[in-house]
Amino acid sequence: MNKWNDNKAWFMVIPVFLVVAVSAILPLMTVVNYSLQDIFSPTQRIFVGTEWYRDALTDPRLQEAFGRQMLFSGLVLLIEIPLGILIALMMPKKGWGASLSLVLVALPLLIPWNVIGTIWIIFTRPDIGLFGAAINHLGLVFDHTASPLDAWITVMLMEVWHWTPLVVLLAYAGLQAIPEAYFHAAKIDGASSWATFRYIQLPKLRGVLTIAILLRFMDSFLIYAEPFVLTGGGPGNATTFLSIYLVKIAVGQFDLGPAAAFSIIYFLIILLISWLFYQVLLKAGTGEKS
Amino acid sequence: MSLVLDKICKHVGNERHIDNISLQLEPGTFNVLLGRTLAGKTSLMRLMAGLDRPSSGRLLMKGKDLTGLPVRQRDVAMVYQQFINYPSMTVYKNIASPLKLAKVNKKELDRRVREVAEMLHIENLLDRLPVELSGGQQQRTAIARALVKDAELLLLDEPLVNLDYKLREELRIEMREIFKRRDAIVVYATTEPLEALTLGGNTAVMHAGQLEQFGPTVEVYQNPQSSRIAKAFSDPQINIVPARLVGGQLHIGTAASIPLAQHMHGLADGEYQVGMRANHLRLVQKSDEDLAFAAQVEIAEISGSETYIHLSNAEQSWTVQLPGIHSYPMGAAATIYINPSQLYLFTAQGQLAASTQTAARI
Numbered sequence: 001m002n003k004w005n006d007n008k009a010w011f012m013v014i015p016v017f018l019v020v021a022v023s024a025i026l027p028l029m030t031v032v033n034y035s036l037q038d039i040f041s042p043t044q045r046i047f048v049g050t051e052w053y054r055d056a057l058t059d060p061r062l063q064e065a066f067g068r069q070m071l072f073s074g075l076v077l078l079i080e081i082p083l084g085i086l087i088a089l090m091m092p093k094k095g096w097g098a099s100l101s102l103v104l105v106a107l108p109l110l111i112p113w114n115v116i117g118t119i120w121i122i123f124t125r126p127d128i129g130l131f132g133a134a135i136n137h138l139g140l141v142f143d144h145t146a147s148p149l150d151a152w153i154t155v156m157l158m159e160v161w162h163w164t165p166l167v168v169l170l171a172y173a174g175l176q177a178i179p180e181a182y183f184h185a186a187k188i189d190g191a192s193s194w195a196t197f198r199y200i201q202l203p204k205l206r207g208v209l210t211i212a213i214l215l216r217f218m219d220s221f222l223i224y225a226e227p228f229v230l231t232g233g234g235p236g237n238a239t240t241f242l243s244i245y246l247v248k249i250a251v252g253q254f255d256l257g258p259a260a261a262f263s264i265i266y267f268l269i270i271l272l273i274s275w276l277f278y279q280v281l282l283k284a285g286t287g288e289k290s
Numbered sequence: 291m292s293l294v295l296d297k298i299c300k301h302v303g304n305e306r307h308i309d310n311i312s313l314q315l316e317p318g319t320f321n322v323l324l325g326r327t328l329a330g331k332t333s334l335m336r337l338m339a340g341l342d343r344p345s346s347g348r349l350l351m352k353g354k355d356l357t358g359l360p361v362r363q364r365d366v367a368m369v370y371q372q373f374i375n376y377p378s379m380t381v382y383k384n385i386a387s388p389l390k391l392a393k394v395n396k397k398e399l400d401r402r403v404r405e406v407a408e409m410l411h412i413e414n415l416l417d418r419l420p421v422e423l424s425g426g427q428q429q430r431t432a433i434a435r436a437l438v439k440d441a442e443l444l445l446l447d448e449p450l451v452n453l454d455y456k457l458r459e460e461l462r463i464e465m466r467e468i469f470k471r472r473d474a475i476v477v478y479a480t481t482e483p484l485e486a487l488t489l490g491g492n493t494a495v496m497h498a499g500q501l502e503q504f505g506p507t508v509e510v511y512q513n514p515q516s517s518r519i520a521k522a523f524s525d526p527q528i529n530i531v532p533a534r535l536v537g538g539q540l541h542i543g544t545a546a547s548i549p550l551a552q553h554m555h556g557l558a559d560g561e562y563q564v565g566m567r568a569n570h571l572r573l574v575q576k577s578d579e580d581l582a583f584a585a586q587v588e589i590a591e592i593s594g595s596e597t598y599i600h601l602s603n604a605e606q607s608w609t610v611q612l613p614g615i616h617s618y619p620m621g622a623a624a625t626i627y628i629n630p631s632q633l634y635l636f637t638a639q640g641q642l643a644a645s646t647q648t649a650a651r652i
Contacts (some may be wrong), residue, residue, distance in 0.1 A: 181370040185368065188367065189435075190362045199387075200376065200377070204376075
């Protein structure tokens with residue numbers, strides 16, 4: 001029997017197609033259109049083919065920003081995922097302690113991103129900030145407006161403080177879903193708490209951790225607000241990540257064509273890396289060779 | 291060299307999960323814990339395993355007090371209702387895991403893993419991961435993991451509950467064979483009377499955290515010490531009807547009255563409860579002695595190759611278990627017959643006063 005001989009089913013799907021088309025595909029196609037042209041004014045444009053793509057791929061500043069971005073996202077994942085799991089493991093499993101710790105952990109997620117930037121700028125200011133001033137009083141020179149490393153540390157602190165809670169919440173939910181009997185079985189087998197983590201909790205968390213890693217990767221790869229609020233990408237180009245550089249081209253220099261080509265490349269990079277992550281995580285820990 | 295529970299109690303908050311249980315289990319025996327959900331079967335098993343500490347009482351193994359000893363130092367294995375295996379390990383590694391933790395050498399480990407796997411018919415699945423197995427195969431793996439340890443105490447907490455009917459029957463029969471050859475103390479929790487009867491050995495009937503009766507399974511089935519035990523140990527549930535004994539005449543309800551059957555002789559006059567197992571009831575008369583009750587059919591329920599007929603009259607509801615498939619229209623009049631020699635008599639408080647002397651047909 002042919003399942004598809006009833007065309008009425010299409011009417012159910014069309015609204016979704018329309019929404020996706022208008023909200024995602026049309027804007028994307030506009031960008032693709034821009035990326036192939038040199039735009040002087042709304043009425044004056046020249047088709048340039050793949051020139052902007054070649055330019056973008058050979059732009060040393062873009063390559064630097066890409067390297068910076070990879071390092072940043074890598075560090076973010078290396079810190080946030082283990083830290084998130086660790087905090088989730090330490091949180092109480094039931095009772096009022098569980099509710100309280102959930103609320104406390106979720107607090108950073110409730111604060112708007114621009115407020116977070118402002119909070120941390122003040123917090124880390126070398127003259128009046130609690131953190132910055134305290135560090136400087138200890139004799140360590142800390143100034144995120146002057147030192148690239150200090151600027152990195154500050155952006156990283158913001159990011160970790162803001163988004164580790166998301167990993168915690170996901171991991172915590174995953175841990176809560178493991179039936180109690182697994183832990184009894186491990187106890188009876190005489191497994192250590194490390195073995196319990198390695199062979200029960202971690203494999204059982206694979207699903208939520210895949211989501212957490214993908215979300216944190218994509219989001220950190222798009223980081224904009226924190227370095228923008230802090231130093232606008234400085235000092236120098238120290239915190240000029242991909243999106244900051246993109247905005248500089250698109251808005252600062254109004255080079256729509258190159259910016260569009262850059263956006264497409266940016267999008268493809270995220271898609272490719274996310275796909276790689278997904279493929280690896282899908283097989284990780286199942287004993288299959290990825 | 292047995293496991294002794296000595297006046298074990300377990301309180302959680304104000305609730306009594308286990309209420310003063312004393313029990314002695316011998317090595318090489320198969321012991322069924324029978325009781326409804328929340329009867330305390332799992333709580334008792336957790337105490338036996340050492341996962342929980344009793345609030346009071348002692349637990350002795352081979353005369354040695356184990357009460358405070360952590361699980362890790364005990365020689366115990368357990369199988370659960372859920373299929374618990376290490377998700378990232380193959381079947382082989384799963385079965386091997388307790389031996390690895392016990393630091394058994396490689397050759398011995400391999401031999402034992404393969405032996406147990408063969409016993410449970412999963413030797414061809416050793417390279418698979420738990421997610422690639424069916425429910426029955428997953429539980430076989432879990433049972434193999436428990437068996438391979440060769441522990442003194444093997445606890446099985448409703449291991450077949452999550453399997454489908456056919457698999458359950460199959461594994462149940464296999465399990466009886468597997469455990470026959472063991473020196474361990476096997477404890478098996480179930481809610482199903484049929485399972486207890488199939489598995490044999492001893493049965494401990496539990497209710498509300500208390501041990502109601504413990505003994506050889508058939509004996510407990512035939513001589514339930516109270517109406518509560520009889521209810522827990524019959525499926526379909528035993529029919530309990532109020533009765534009165536006056537001057538050697540037993541009046542059941544208002545309709546029936548019979549002279550005392552042989553096994554009831556010597557009972558004092560007073561109020562009683564009569565217990566009638568559903569499989570002892572019939573809808574055709576077999577002898578002149580038979581008690582008869584008029585009733586109406588409410589519903590006929592077919593279960594496997596048997597039919598449960600639910601009937602009622604003004605005073606009472608009944609369940610009759612008949613072999614074979616029958617169809618009875620709703621509302622049809624029927625007469626229920628039972629031979630007086632098959633009646634159980636309980637006191638008004640529910641204590642056994644007289645039980646059937648004929649061997650129970652299961």
